[in-house]
Amino acid sequence: MSEATPITQYEVGMSTADVTPPVGGPLGGFAARARHGSTSVYHPLRAVATAIGDGERDIMIISVEWLGCYQLADRVRRAITQLTAIPASDIVLNASHTHCGPAVHETGRNSHGWLDDEYIDEAIGKIARAALRAYRHRNRCTISYALGHSDIATNRRLPDPDNPPLVFDAMLPNPDGPVDHDVPVLVFRSVGDDTPRGLLFGYACHPTSRSGLAIGGDYVSFAMDHVDEAFPNAQVAFLQGCGGDAKPRPADPNEDGFGFRTVEQVKEIGDELGAAVVAAVADARPVTGPIAIQSVVEVLHTEPATAEAVAEAAAAPEPFKQTWAEHWQARLDDDAEVQTAVPFEIQTLTIGSSLAMITMAGEMTAEHALRLKTDHGDAYDGVITLGYTGAMVGYVSVRRQFEEKGYEVLHANMWHLRSGRYLPETEDQIHARIASLLG
Structure with missing residues (x-):
């Protein structure tokens, strides 16, 4: 961008709501918590609404410290549209994916025996009202973009040397x-x-450094606190990237596994990420140009369940594999139609040639982001890649990982009772559609 390029002014507003659930409610994220409610709060949870307009187009970005919006995405969008008139297609919903937050996925009714519907209703109302406040109280602003660095994230798919090409x-x-x-x-x-007056920052890593039954947002909450303290006149929001196969690095580098951190140790890595944000702000460059946003639902497909796969899963010791086998054995026995289609939302938000934000409704593995930045980095000064948006469908891996199997490729789909892995061409299908949306 040349120095003569005029600075574009936008209408921007941000508003924050406390969406901490009541103690005692079900937590999402770890199967071992089934039937156990939360016992305390180590950090409140936030939802932040960011309204941005250029005089022609208004968009809304919601960041919420939940595991995901899942089947609630349409309800949240409808509530926001009712108050602001911003179309559902122009609303981005991104979840931080904290594993210490409320259970909101419908499957929680089976694993926990209940969901806190009263809390969910109240939280959706709070999010919608925050969106209205952000929309009504916008101010003339400039937008700038910076790119920092943090090495908190560590890949969690270790190759099994005794069983190539599988991962453990x-x-x-x-x-x-x-x-x-x-x-x-x-x-x-x-x-x-x-x-x-406001900051949006992102990172691509599972917020899974904590376990237990205490409510909190993991490193994300503490990173926002750190940025809040550095910029006391600004509201702050976090956006989760494509960190489906990444966890925070082990607290003890001598350990073979990831382990879990104390709250104090979680704060340390949160502060580390927050410091990276603060350092990057000094190098932010102007964002200019008109706003455009497109949204589409791409239909992905999984491999059909086979008698061989069902028999193998039925003999496995893991209960979730046995459950999957029972589910699909019944369908094979009944000669029922096998449903392999998975609706998958993609959004592209661009601001001139300065910025492209690409959102995907899955726990996207890191190589999706790396490819998108390579493919589109010449067309835009900055490319922001987000997973965990909209009606999240779970893990979506890249082609290279297909034969490695492991949790992100196969086992997560078994948890969702899907027929099998996504087809090998799924990565190219997603990226081709994104390229078409970006023109």
């Missing part, structure tokens, strides 16, 4: 595996005032 079923540190260490940052400043 257990999630183990793989220091040589692909990760996305980028820390994208958007800075909103009031026109005529250099003080940051």
